[in-house]
Amino acid sequence: MKAVVFEDVGRPGIHDRAVPSFAPDEVLVRVAATGICGTDRAILLGEYPARRGVVLGHEAVGAVAGAGAGVGSVAPGDRVVINPTYHCDRCRLCRRGLPAHCGAKAGREVGVDRDGTMADYAVVPERFVHRLPASVSYRRGALVEPLACVLNNLAAARPRWDDRVLVVGAGPIGALCALVLARRGARVTLAERDQGRVALARLLLPRAVRVLTAEEAAGAGRPDVAIDTTGALPGDVLGAMADGGTVVVMGEKEAGVATVPLRSLVTRGIRLVGAGPYRPADFALAVDLARELPLEDLVTHVLPLERYAEALAMLAVAPAAPATGGYSAMKVLLTTDEGVAP
Ligand SMILES: [Zn+2]
Ligand SMILES: [Zn+2]
Secondary structure (H helix, E strand, C coil): CEEEEEEECCEEEEEECCCCCCCCCEEEEEEEEEECCHHHHHHHCCCCCCCCCCECCCEEEEEEEEECCCCCCCCCCCEEEECCECCCCCCHHHHCCCHHHCCCCCCCEECCCECCCCECEEEEEHHHEEECCCCCCHHHHCCHHHHHHHHHHHHHCCCCCCCEEEEECCCHHHHHHHHHHHHCCCEEEEEECCHHHHHHHHHHCCCCCEEEEHHHHHCCCCCCEEEECCCCCCHHHHHHCCCCCEEEECCCCCCCCCCCCHHHHHHCCCEEEECCCCCHHHHHHHHHHCCCCCHHHHEEEEEEHHHHHHHHHHCCCCCCCCCCCCCCCCEEEEECCCCCCC
């Protein structure tokens, strides 16, 4: 089978690999599509550690092609989405209800140190495979995993009905945050520095979302909740918060550092929180909500697996990227299935 492999920093490559074998409690998935994530991007830029030689990708949908003897919940032919956040259920953190922070992750991070889904096939333990509702296309289902992440982080803000919400960064995660918030009637502003992404967000998101440049957002009133999806928490965000507000840091950058005026946390009652990846219940909720959320609206490009270099260039990763380093895409999917319409 074909697979997109992390050879080294700045060097993805397409390799011929054997179709992986599977254990009695595992499922072989014929991958239909994999979304390219900020994590894949960070791995290739050398900003996120990963095992050399690993197959990249973790946001995947496909059809069950084979199932181990002990598998009962899915059968060959079923359309599924993969939950790539494996956990052991045995370590202290899992037992404390924090499986997303499982202490036994080494060798179990899909597309990081365990072979991922940018390939014709992937093997997944049965309990991390979810059947897709009949009404959810592959194109939509490919965004279930980032949606789960968004749901967990929005919940961490403990949102209220009358919140004014600022989402910082209009990449796929910021855009998903805005989509979900707009759907539940929140007053949401999306702030973005990159002109290309401002234009894309205005085009793709519902009218209820105010999409502003970073300068415009600075004068747009005090938010009660801010979600930073950039990992670079702009210093002015904390100062701009309404009293009693909550800032959720969602983006991650290895070198991301912020200087926080501690007194403002005390005197103004500002909460600064991190939530990290989702719990299994968030993933199940994301599968369910995908029935009604038009997630595919954020997919701007679908390319065959072989054209991975072109796809990465659209996300300002490859040497082939324009010198400006700008973004010309929102969510990009790599596909091995002609049925996933371009
Ligand atoms: Zn991801
Ligand atoms: Zn664990």
